[in-house]
Amino acid sequence: MKKDLFFCFTPLQVLIAKSIMLSDDYEGGQPECYVFALSDSKRYQHYYQLIEPLCAKAEFVTSLPSFPFYLTWLRKRFASSNYRHIYISSIDSVYVQFVLSWVGFDEVRTFDDGTANILESSKYYRDEPGVGPKLKSLIWSAFGNRYSKHRIINKSSVHYTLYPDFKNLIENLKPVSLNFSGVDSGCEKKKDRVLVFVGTVLKDVIQSTGDQSLLIERIRAYYLDQSKYDAVYLPHPRDEFDYFPEIPKRESTLIAEEVIFEFLNEYEEIELVGFGSSTQFNLMAQPSVRNVVLDSHLLKPRMRQLIQMLAGSGAGHVMLD
Known part of the structure:
Protein backbone atom coordinates (compact mmCIF):
# COMPACT_ATOMS: atom_id res chain seq x y z
CA MET A 1 0.00 0.00 0.00
CA VAL A 176 -11.10 19.42 11.32
CA SER A 177 -10.78 20.13 15.05
CA LEU A 178 -7.60 20.48 17.07
CA ASN A 179 -6.98 17.78 19.67
CA PHE A 180 -5.87 19.43 22.89
CA SER A 181 -4.45 17.56 25.86
CA GLY A 182 -3.77 18.53 29.46
CA VAL A 183 -7.32 19.46 30.51
CA ASP A 184 -9.10 17.50 33.24
CA SER A 185 -12.80 18.16 32.70
CA GLY A 186 -13.62 16.63 36.06
CA CYS A 187 -11.32 18.78 38.18
CA GLU A 188 -12.75 21.35 40.57
CA LYS A 189 -12.37 24.91 39.29
CA LYS A 190 -10.87 27.39 41.72
CA LYS A 191 -11.86 30.69 40.10
CA ASP A 192 -14.52 32.11 37.79
CA ARG A 193 -12.62 33.79 34.97
CA VAL A 194 -9.13 34.70 33.75
CA LEU A 195 -8.27 37.35 31.15
CA VAL A 196 -5.67 36.02 28.72
CA PHE A 197 -4.16 38.67 26.47
CA VAL A 198 -2.62 37.17 23.32
CA GLY A 199 0.28 39.28 22.10
CA THR A 200 1.13 40.08 18.50
CA VAL A 201 4.15 41.42 16.64
CA LEU A 202 3.24 45.06 17.23
CA LYS A 203 5.62 46.56 14.67
CA ASP A 204 3.93 44.45 11.98
CA VAL A 205 0.36 45.49 12.76
CA ILE A 206 0.57 49.24 13.40
CA GLN A 207 0.46 51.78 10.58
CA SER A 208 3.32 53.93 11.92
CA THR A 209 6.27 53.12 14.19
CA GLY A 210 5.40 56.05 16.42
CA ASP A 211 1.97 54.57 17.11
CA GLN A 212 3.31 51.62 19.14
CA SER A 213 3.62 53.36 22.51
CA LEU A 214 0.27 55.09 21.98
CA LEU A 215 -1.45 51.75 21.25
CA ILE A 216 0.09 50.16 24.35
CA GLU A 217 -1.14 53.00 26.55
CA ARG A 218 -4.64 52.74 25.07
CA ILE A 219 -4.70 48.99 25.77
CA ARG A 220 -3.83 49.70 29.39
CA ALA A 221 -6.24 52.60 29.86
CA TYR A 222 -9.27 51.33 27.96
CA TYR A 223 -9.10 47.62 28.68
CA LEU A 224 -6.53 46.11 31.04
CA ASP A 225 -7.01 48.67 33.81
CA GLN A 226 -10.79 48.17 33.63
CA SER A 227 -10.67 44.40 34.08
CA LYS A 228 -11.87 42.87 37.34
CA TYR A 229 -10.32 39.45 36.68
CA ASP A 230 -6.94 37.78 36.96
CA ALA A 231 -4.87 38.60 33.89
CA VAL A 232 -2.07 36.83 32.01
CA TYR A 233 -0.03 38.04 29.03
CA LEU A 234 1.02 35.54 26.34
CA PRO A 235 3.73 37.15 24.19
CA HIS A 236 4.00 36.29 20.52
CA PRO A 237 6.90 33.87 19.77
CA ARG A 238 8.42 36.48 17.43
CA ASP A 239 7.93 39.43 19.79
CA GLU A 240 8.53 38.37 23.39
CA PHE A 241 9.17 41.83 24.81
CA ASP A 242 7.15 42.37 27.98
CA TYR A 243 4.90 45.30 27.01
CA PHE A 244 2.74 44.85 30.13
CA PRO A 245 5.03 44.15 33.12
CA GLU A 246 2.16 44.90 35.49
CA ILE A 247 0.52 41.56 34.65
CA PRO A 248 2.12 38.09 34.78
CA LYS A 249 3.69 36.80 31.57
CA ARG A 250 3.29 33.11 30.72
CA GLU A 251 6.14 31.42 28.89
CA SER A 252 5.83 27.87 27.63
CA THR A 253 7.08 25.40 25.03
CA LEU A 254 3.43 24.96 24.00
CA ILE A 255 1.68 27.09 21.40
CA ALA A 256 -0.79 29.67 22.70
CA GLU A 257 -3.87 27.53 22.00
CA GLU A 258 -2.70 24.76 24.32
CA VAL A 259 -1.48 27.13 27.03
CA ILE A 260 -4.87 28.83 27.04
CA PHE A 261 -6.68 25.51 27.15
CA GLU A 262 -4.71 24.51 30.26
CA PHE A 263 -6.24 27.45 32.15
CA LEU A 264 -9.53 25.55 32.07
CA ASN A 265 -8.10 23.30 34.79
CA GLU A 266 -8.20 26.31 37.11
CA TYR A 267 -10.87 28.67 35.75
CA GLU A 268 -14.48 28.25 34.70
CA GLU A 269 -14.12 30.68 31.79
CA ILE A 270 -11.40 32.34 29.76
CA GLU A 271 -11.73 35.87 28.40
CA LEU A 272 -9.43 35.70 25.39
CA VAL A 273 -8.28 39.15 24.27
CA GLY A 274 -6.30 40.06 21.17
CA PHE A 275 -6.23 41.74 17.77
CA GLY A 276 -7.99 39.00 15.80
CA SER A 277 -5.09 36.55 16.07
CA SER A 278 -5.21 33.06 14.60
CA THR A 279 -5.30 31.79 18.20
CA GLN A 280 -8.63 33.54 18.72
CA PHE A 281 -10.02 32.05 15.52
CA ASN A 282 -8.78 28.58 16.48
CA LEU A 283 -10.56 28.72 19.86
CA MET A 284 -13.74 30.48 18.79
CA ALA A 285 -15.76 27.26 18.96
CA GLN A 286 -14.70 26.42 22.52
CA PRO A 287 -17.71 26.92 24.85
CA SER A 288 -15.63 28.11 27.83
CA VAL A 289 -13.69 30.72 25.84
CA ARG A 290 -15.13 34.22 25.37
CA ASN A 291 -13.36 36.06 22.55
CA VAL A 292 -12.81 39.83 22.75
CA VAL A 293 -11.11 41.70 19.89
CA LEU A 294 -9.45 45.07 20.38
CA ASP A 295 -9.68 47.55 17.52
CA SER A 296 -8.00 50.85 16.65
CA HIS A 297 -7.43 53.13 13.68
CA LEU A 298 -3.72 52.81 14.51
CA LEU A 299 -3.79 49.26 13.08
CA LYS A 300 -3.15 48.29 9.48
CA PRO A 301 -6.20 47.50 7.31
CA ARG A 302 -5.24 43.80 7.14
CA MET A 303 -5.48 43.50 10.94
CA ARG A 304 -8.75 45.41 11.05
CA GLN A 305 -10.17 43.01 8.46
CA LEU A 306 -9.41 40.06 10.76
CA ILE A 307 -10.91 41.94 13.69
CA GLN A 308 -14.14 42.58 11.77
CA MET A 309 -14.33 38.93 10.70
CA LEU A 310 -14.04 37.72 14.28
CA ALA A 311 -16.43 40.36 15.61
CA GLY A 312 -18.93 39.38 12.91
CA SER A 313 -18.79 35.81 14.23
CA GLY A 314 -19.85 36.82 17.72
CA ALA A 315 -16.70 38.03 19.45
CA GLY A 316 -16.85 41.06 21.72
CA HIS A 317 -15.56 44.20 20.00
CA VAL A 318 -13.73 46.96 21.93
CA MET A 319 -12.68 50.17 20.17
CA LEU A 320 -9.58 51.70 21.77
CA ASP A 321 -9.81 55.10 20.03
Whole structure:
Protein backbone atom coordinates (compact mmCIF):
# COMPACT_ATOMS: atom_id res chain seq x y z
CA MET A 1 0.00 0.00 0.00
CA LYS A 2 1.31 3.45 -0.89
CA LYS A 3 1.93 5.73 2.06
CA ASP A 4 0.76 9.30 2.65
CA LEU A 5 3.17 12.20 2.99
CA PHE A 6 2.74 15.23 5.27
CA PHE A 7 4.69 18.51 5.22
CA CYS A 8 4.56 20.81 8.27
CA PHE A 9 6.27 24.16 8.83
CA THR A 10 4.71 25.46 12.07
CA PRO A 11 3.58 23.93 15.38
CA LEU A 12 -0.04 24.71 14.45
CA GLN A 13 0.37 22.81 11.19
CA VAL A 14 1.73 19.86 13.18
CA LEU A 15 -1.38 19.90 15.41
CA ILE A 16 -3.68 19.98 12.37
CA ALA A 17 -1.75 17.15 10.70
CA LYS A 18 -1.96 15.13 13.93
CA SER A 19 -5.72 15.70 14.07
CA ILE A 20 -6.10 14.48 10.48
CA MET A 21 -4.06 11.33 11.21
CA LEU A 22 -6.16 10.58 14.32
CA SER A 23 -9.53 11.25 12.68
CA ASP A 24 -11.95 8.34 12.33
CA ASP A 25 -12.03 8.48 8.54
CA TYR A 26 -8.27 8.64 7.98
CA GLU A 27 -7.17 5.52 6.10
CA GLY A 28 -3.53 6.33 5.42
CA GLY A 29 -2.05 4.10 8.13
CA GLN A 30 1.31 5.40 9.33
CA PRO A 31 2.42 8.14 6.92
CA GLU A 32 5.71 9.88 6.33
CA CYS A 33 6.05 13.36 7.82
CA TYR A 34 8.64 16.10 7.48
CA VAL A 35 8.66 19.00 9.95
CA PHE A 36 10.62 21.99 8.63
CA ALA A 37 11.35 24.01 11.78
CA LEU A 38 12.31 27.68 11.77
CA SER A 39 14.60 26.92 14.71
CA ASP A 40 15.75 24.04 16.87
CA SER A 41 13.64 25.33 19.75
CA LYS A 42 12.00 23.39 22.57
CA ARG A 43 8.61 24.39 21.15
CA TYR A 44 9.30 22.85 17.74
CA GLN A 45 10.88 19.76 19.33
CA HIS A 46 7.82 19.27 21.52
CA TYR A 47 5.41 19.23 18.58
CA TYR A 48 7.66 17.04 16.47
CA GLN A 49 7.70 14.52 19.32
CA LEU A 50 3.89 14.54 19.33
CA ILE A 51 3.61 13.52 15.69
CA GLU A 52 6.65 11.27 15.29
CA PRO A 53 5.05 8.17 16.96
CA LEU A 54 2.13 8.33 14.48
CA CYS A 55 4.45 8.04 11.47
CA ALA A 56 6.30 5.22 9.76
CA LYS A 57 9.02 7.74 8.93
CA ALA A 58 9.51 11.25 10.28
CA GLU A 59 12.27 13.83 10.06
CA PHE A 60 12.91 17.07 11.95
CA VAL A 61 14.58 19.53 9.58
CA THR A 62 16.13 22.64 11.15
CA SER A 63 18.25 23.94 8.30
CA LEU A 64 18.89 23.34 4.64
CA PRO A 65 21.63 24.71 2.39
CA SER A 66 20.80 27.59 0.10
CA PHE A 67 19.52 27.19 -3.45
CA PRO A 68 20.42 25.19 -5.51
CA PHE A 69 22.21 22.94 -3.00
CA TYR A 70 19.05 21.96 -1.11
CA LEU A 71 17.86 20.24 -4.30
CA THR A 72 20.35 17.42 -3.64
CA TRP A 73 18.84 16.93 -0.16
CA LEU A 74 15.31 16.84 -1.56
CA ARG A 75 16.18 14.48 -4.42
CA LYS A 76 17.90 12.05 -2.06
CA ARG A 77 14.72 11.69 -0.01
CA PHE A 78 11.95 12.00 -2.57
CA ALA A 79 13.08 11.37 -6.15
CA SER A 80 11.15 8.48 -7.79
CA SER A 81 8.91 8.02 -4.69
CA ASN A 82 5.22 7.30 -5.09
CA TYR A 83 2.60 8.32 -2.54
CA ARG A 84 -1.13 7.92 -2.05
CA HIS A 85 -2.00 11.39 -0.70
CA ILE A 86 0.33 14.34 -0.12
CA TYR A 87 -0.87 16.74 2.59
CA ILE A 88 0.28 20.38 2.32
CA SER A 89 -0.40 23.60 4.20
CA SER A 90 2.34 26.03 3.10
CA ILE A 91 1.39 26.07 -0.57
CA ASP A 92 4.03 28.71 -1.34
CA SER A 93 6.94 26.56 -0.10
CA VAL A 94 9.41 25.94 -2.90
CA TYR A 95 10.53 22.75 -1.11
CA VAL A 96 7.01 21.38 -1.40
CA GLN A 97 6.70 22.51 -5.01
CA PHE A 98 9.91 20.74 -6.05
CA VAL A 99 8.83 17.52 -4.32
CA LEU A 100 5.46 17.58 -6.09
CA SER A 101 7.33 18.03 -9.36
CA TRP A 102 9.45 14.91 -8.82
CA VAL A 103 7.24 12.31 -7.10
CA GLY A 104 4.22 10.29 -8.09
CA PHE A 105 0.99 10.66 -6.12
CA ASP A 106 -2.73 9.95 -6.36
CA GLU A 107 -4.02 13.17 -4.73
CA VAL A 108 -2.90 16.45 -3.23
CA ARG A 109 -4.77 17.39 -0.08
CA THR A 110 -4.39 20.72 1.69
CA PHE A 111 -5.05 22.10 5.17
CA ASP A 112 -5.17 25.56 6.75
CA ASP A 113 -2.08 27.66 7.33
CA GLY A 114 -3.70 29.67 10.12
CA THR A 115 -5.90 32.53 9.01
CA ALA A 116 -3.95 33.01 5.75
CA ASN A 117 -6.52 30.77 4.04
CA ILE A 118 -9.48 32.95 4.97
CA LEU A 119 -7.99 36.46 4.90
CA GLU A 120 -8.26 37.87 1.38
CA SER A 121 -5.36 40.26 1.93
CA SER A 122 -2.94 37.45 2.88
CA LYS A 123 0.02 36.34 0.77
CA TYR A 124 -1.92 33.36 -0.59
CA TYR A 125 -4.48 35.58 -2.32
CA ARG A 126 -2.01 37.77 -4.16
CA ASP A 127 1.09 37.44 -6.30
CA GLU A 128 4.32 39.16 -5.30
CA PRO A 129 4.91 42.20 -7.51
CA GLY A 130 8.20 43.09 -9.13
CA VAL A 131 10.89 41.50 -11.26
CA GLY A 132 12.60 39.60 -8.40
CA PRO A 133 9.84 37.06 -7.64
CA LYS A 134 9.24 36.44 -11.36
CA LEU A 135 12.95 35.84 -11.94
CA LYS A 136 13.07 33.41 -9.01
CA SER A 137 10.12 31.52 -10.47
CA LEU A 138 11.86 31.24 -13.84
CA ILE A 139 15.08 29.95 -12.23
CA TRP A 140 13.21 27.39 -10.15
CA SER A 141 11.36 26.28 -13.26
CA ALA A 142 14.68 25.78 -15.07
CA PHE A 143 15.74 23.45 -12.24
CA GLY A 144 12.58 21.35 -12.54
CA ASN A 145 9.89 23.05 -10.47
CA ARG A 146 6.56 22.49 -12.23
CA TYR A 147 4.32 23.75 -9.43
CA SER A 148 3.12 27.07 -8.01
CA LYS A 149 0.68 27.94 -5.26
CA HIS A 150 -2.02 28.39 -7.92
CA ARG A 151 -1.47 24.90 -9.33
CA ILE A 152 -1.55 23.38 -5.84
CA ILE A 153 -4.84 25.19 -5.14
CA ASN A 154 -6.33 23.79 -8.36
CA LYS A 155 -4.91 20.33 -7.67
CA SER A 156 -6.23 19.99 -4.13
CA SER A 157 -9.02 17.41 -3.90
CA VAL A 158 -9.88 18.09 -0.23
CA HIS A 159 -9.08 21.00 2.06
CA TYR A 160 -9.14 20.49 5.84
CA THR A 161 -10.14 23.67 7.65
CA LEU A 162 -10.42 24.93 11.21
CA TYR A 163 -12.86 27.59 9.99
CA PRO A 164 -15.72 25.87 8.12
CA ASP A 165 -17.99 28.92 8.45
CA PHE A 166 -15.61 31.21 6.54
CA LYS A 167 -14.95 31.42 2.82
CA ASN A 168 -11.65 29.66 2.11
CA LEU A 169 -8.97 30.08 -0.52
CA ILE A 170 -9.49 26.41 -1.46
CA GLU A 171 -12.83 24.69 -2.00
CA ASN A 172 -14.01 21.13 -1.13
CA LEU A 173 -13.85 21.94 2.58
CA LYS A 174 -13.72 19.34 5.32
CA PRO A 175 -13.85 20.53 8.97
CA VAL A 176 -11.10 19.42 11.32
CA SER A 177 -10.78 20.13 15.05
CA LEU A 178 -7.60 20.48 17.07
CA ASN A 179 -6.98 17.78 19.67
CA PHE A 180 -5.87 19.43 22.89
CA SER A 181 -4.45 17.56 25.86
CA GLY A 182 -3.77 18.53 29.46
CA VAL A 183 -7.32 19.46 30.51
CA ASP A 184 -9.10 17.50 33.24
CA SER A 185 -12.80 18.16 32.70
CA GLY A 186 -13.62 16.63 36.06
CA CYS A 187 -11.32 18.78 38.18
CA GLU A 188 -12.75 21.35 40.57
CA LYS A 189 -12.37 24.91 39.29
CA LYS A 190 -10.87 27.39 41.72
CA LYS A 191 -11.86 30.69 40.10
CA ASP A 192 -14.52 32.11 37.79
CA ARG A 193 -12.62 33.79 34.97
CA VAL A 194 -9.13 34.70 33.75
CA LEU A 195 -8.27 37.35 31.15
CA VAL A 196 -5.67 36.02 28.72
CA PHE A 197 -4.16 38.67 26.47
CA VAL A 198 -2.62 37.17 23.32
CA GLY A 199 0.28 39.28 22.10
CA THR A 200 1.13 40.08 18.50
CA VAL A 201 4.15 41.42 16.64
CA LEU A 202 3.24 45.06 17.23
CA LYS A 203 5.62 46.56 14.67
CA ASP A 204 3.93 44.45 11.98
CA VAL A 205 0.36 45.49 12.76
CA ILE A 206 0.57 49.24 13.40
CA GLN A 207 0.46 51.78 10.58
CA SER A 208 3.32 53.93 11.92
CA THR A 209 6.27 53.12 14.19
CA GLY A 210 5.40 56.05 16.42
CA ASP A 211 1.97 54.57 17.11
CA GLN A 212 3.31 51.62 19.14
CA SER A 213 3.62 53.36 22.51
CA LEU A 214 0.27 55.09 21.98
CA LEU A 215 -1.45 51.75 21.25
CA ILE A 216 0.09 50.16 24.35
CA GLU A 217 -1.14 53.00 26.55
CA ARG A 218 -4.64 52.74 25.07
CA ILE A 219 -4.70 48.99 25.77
CA ARG A 220 -3.83 49.70 29.39
CA ALA A 221 -6.24 52.60 29.86
CA TYR A 222 -9.27 51.33 27.96
CA TYR A 223 -9.10 47.62 28.68
CA LEU A 224 -6.53 46.11 31.04
CA ASP A 225 -7.01 48.67 33.81
CA GLN A 226 -10.79 48.17 33.63
CA SER A 227 -10.67 44.40 34.08
CA LYS A 228 -11.87 42.87 37.34
CA TYR A 229 -10.32 39.45 36.68
CA ASP A 230 -6.94 37.78 36.96
CA ALA A 231 -4.87 38.60 33.89
CA VAL A 232 -2.07 36.83 32.01
CA TYR A 233 -0.03 38.04 29.03
CA LEU A 234 1.02 35.54 26.34
CA PRO A 235 3.73 37.15 24.19
CA HIS A 236 4.00 36.29 20.52
CA PRO A 237 6.90 33.87 19.77
CA ARG A 238 8.42 36.48 17.43
CA ASP A 239 7.93 39.43 19.79
CA GLU A 240 8.53 38.37 23.39
CA PHE A 241 9.17 41.83 24.81
CA ASP A 242 7.15 42.37 27.98
CA TYR A 243 4.90 45.30 27.01
CA PHE A 244 2.74 44.85 30.13
CA PRO A 245 5.03 44.15 33.12
CA GLU A 246 2.16 44.90 35.49
CA ILE A 247 0.52 41.56 34.65
CA PRO A 248 2.12 38.09 34.78
CA LYS A 249 3.69 36.80 31.57
CA ARG A 250 3.29 33.11 30.72
CA GLU A 251 6.14 31.42 28.89
CA SER A 252 5.83 27.87 27.63
CA THR A 253 7.08 25.40 25.03
CA LEU A 254 3.43 24.96 24.00
CA ILE A 255 1.68 27.09 21.40
CA ALA A 256 -0.79 29.67 22.70
CA GLU A 257 -3.87 27.53 22.00
CA GLU A 258 -2.70 24.76 24.32
CA VAL A 259 -1.48 27.13 27.03
CA ILE A 260 -4.87 28.83 27.04
CA PHE A 261 -6.68 25.51 27.15
CA GLU A 262 -4.71 24.51 30.26
CA PHE A 263 -6.24 27.45 32.15
CA LEU A 264 -9.53 25.55 32.07
CA ASN A 265 -8.10 23.30 34.79
CA GLU A 266 -8.20 26.31 37.11
CA TYR A 267 -10.87 28.67 35.75
CA GLU A 268 -14.48 28.25 34.70
CA GLU A 269 -14.12 30.68 31.79
CA ILE A 270 -11.40 32.34 29.76
CA GLU A 271 -11.73 35.87 28.40
CA LEU A 272 -9.43 35.70 25.39
CA VAL A 273 -8.28 39.15 24.27
CA GLY A 274 -6.30 40.06 21.17
CA PHE A 275 -6.23 41.74 17.77
CA GLY A 276 -7.99 39.00 15.80
CA SER A 277 -5.09 36.55 16.07
CA SER A 278 -5.21 33.06 14.60
CA THR A 279 -5.30 31.79 18.20
CA GLN A 280 -8.63 33.54 18.72
CA PHE A 281 -10.02 32.05 15.52
CA ASN A 282 -8.78 28.58 16.48
CA LEU A 283 -10.56 28.72 19.86
CA MET A 284 -13.74 30.48 18.79
CA ALA A 285 -15.76 27.26 18.96
CA GLN A 286 -14.70 26.42 22.52
CA PRO A 287 -17.71 26.92 24.85
CA SER A 288 -15.63 28.11 27.83
CA VAL A 289 -13.69 30.72 25.84
CA ARG A 290 -15.13 34.22 25.37
CA ASN A 291 -13.36 36.06 22.55
CA VAL A 292 -12.81 39.83 22.75
CA VAL A 293 -11.11 41.70 19.89
CA LEU A 294 -9.45 45.07 20.38
CA ASP A 295 -9.68 47.55 17.52
CA SER A 296 -8.00 50.85 16.65
CA HIS A 297 -7.43 53.13 13.68
CA LEU A 298 -3.72 52.81 14.51
CA LEU A 299 -3.79 49.26 13.08
CA LYS A 300 -3.15 48.29 9.48
CA PRO A 301 -6.20 47.50 7.31
CA ARG A 302 -5.24 43.80 7.14
CA MET A 303 -5.48 43.50 10.94
CA ARG A 304 -8.75 45.41 11.05
CA GLN A 305 -10.17 43.01 8.46
CA LEU A 306 -9.41 40.06 10.76
CA ILE A 307 -10.91 41.94 13.69
CA GLN A 308 -14.14 42.58 11.77
CA MET A 309 -14.33 38.93 10.70
CA LEU A 310 -14.04 37.72 14.28
CA ALA A 311 -16.43 40.36 15.61
CA GLY A 312 -18.93 39.38 12.91
CA SER A 313 -18.79 35.81 14.23
CA GLY A 314 -19.85 36.82 17.72
CA ALA A 315 -16.70 38.03 19.45
CA GLY A 316 -16.85 41.06 21.72
CA HIS A 317 -15.56 44.20 20.00
CA VAL A 318 -13.73 46.96 21.93
CA MET A 319 -12.68 50.17 20.17
CA LEU A 320 -9.58 51.70 21.77
CA ASP A 321 -9.81 55.10 20.03
